[in-house]
Amino acid sequence: MKQGLTKILSNSAVQDYFHLVFKWDKSLPVPQPGQFLNLRVADSTVPLLRRPFAFSGYDANKGICSIIYQIKGRGTQILSSKKSDDTLDFTGPLGNTFLPFSSNHHNILMAGGVGLGPVLFFAEVLINRNLPFEFIFGARTKQLIPLSLLKIIPNLTLCTDDGTEGFKGTAVDFLKETDKDRLKRSTVFACGPYAMMKAAYQVCRKNGSPCYVSMEQIMACGMGACMGCVVEKKGRDGKYLRVCAEGPVFEAGEIEWT
């Protein structure tokens, strides 16, 4: 964990998303899939707080990292205007990871929309270790599929709500159609909209498959100090988990889904 400055190498629009690539010096802690950065996008008081983004890739040889984001508000609007050679002010790597995972289990990776980042990074790690997995990506429509970012994935299933590409339906609809025996032998890793992760968890619970999700919450410090970014813990007894410190990756059964 560190606060530092690094250099942006590229910040390119990919369909509805932005792919920001930046230098990651070898002296910095090695990021793991699931971990995130907290970025200060402007040297002003509006926006004031850092914005959290999951790592979407890390190349140790080239010394580069990336994130995938979408313009959601003023912070990401400013981020999208950054150019190569601009400075990036970060804290990180923060949070826990999708690892360790069982290598004798079948892995199903699921991503919805901009939730692609951490799942893509996880896929990259599995590829590097020659571990098999399948990858399900869901989007509303064909135009929202960032194909150029997904080209490294071997077993890719595309799902669109409107059926304009691949399977017609959500990523979870596709998961439901997976062979039950195979699903029982699988571990599911998901990041996407809340409703998608909740639905994925429900399918997994029914089949007894472990399910890990990467949660999102508004954050301030990103390092476990402010207690701001909590989600409710399973049990309805008023207990909370900090997304930045206990997460962002949780075993889905730990969460009280609402």
Add this chain to the structure above:
Amino acid sequence: MDLKVKIGGQSLSNPIGVASGTYGYGIEYKDYLDLSIIGAIYTKALTLLPREGNAPPRIIETPSGMLNSIGLANVGVDAFITEKMPQLKPYSCAVIANIAGSTEREYLQVVERLEGCKGIWGYEINISCPNVSHGGMAFGTDPAVAEKLTQSIRKTATRPLIIKLSPNVTDISAIAKAVENGGADAVSCINTLVGMVIDTSKKEPVLANKTGGLSGPAIRPVGVALTYMVKKAVKIPVIGMGGIMTADDAVQYLLAGASAIQIGTANFVDTQTPLKVLDGIREYCKRENIGKISDFHQFIE
């Protein structure tokens, strides 16, 4: 130049503090900053029993600020003593335990337990949390109640006693005078201002608790003004806070009458803020020929 700060017969190495609620128990920041350069770490508010805090969402950004409604989530005083304090031992910064309670008895029980713990420099009493129904704000809005609570704690507390004041009152000076009469060694000025943000598409407040406490640079002019007013009203030192991001901001508080300052929300934005502010205050002192903290107080009537 001597930047030492005297409070209740004890001294802090410098006027830089990190505000309660923004710095966890200090150790969360140890990989980012040498904690020993900080004058005082004010802990997350401690209560007798652990508290989970309020339902999320707990925070939302506002123009040049943020609104929070954490709800005094903390590990409880016993776990603080056994688990957190030992981890702060390597650092020379003063540890000031921030204390919250829902009854006078609870405040006293927390202080009693902390009295038995080595290494704590002093206490900051939170009588101004806006986010819980019995979080102390009732103690901070009535001068007579504030004075009585201070008196009771004073009898138990052998260490410097600081009372953290709420800006959500008609006359902050009256509360400050009351706690001075009650035996406080200093006052912290200010806690957050009550605020609300409404999501117009959902037609409901963004925070689950509906309202929260506003902090950050947006409240700085309020903090500076109230520090100035409180300094006029009392003889005990005033610790100024609210929206300090830079050394220049901190100097405003010192010129307004503060003897020390606290950095809060800025810690989320730049973990190096305490160091930058300390260096900047030193430079200012050199440039302006200021030899000690009290010299700051001679300029503004």
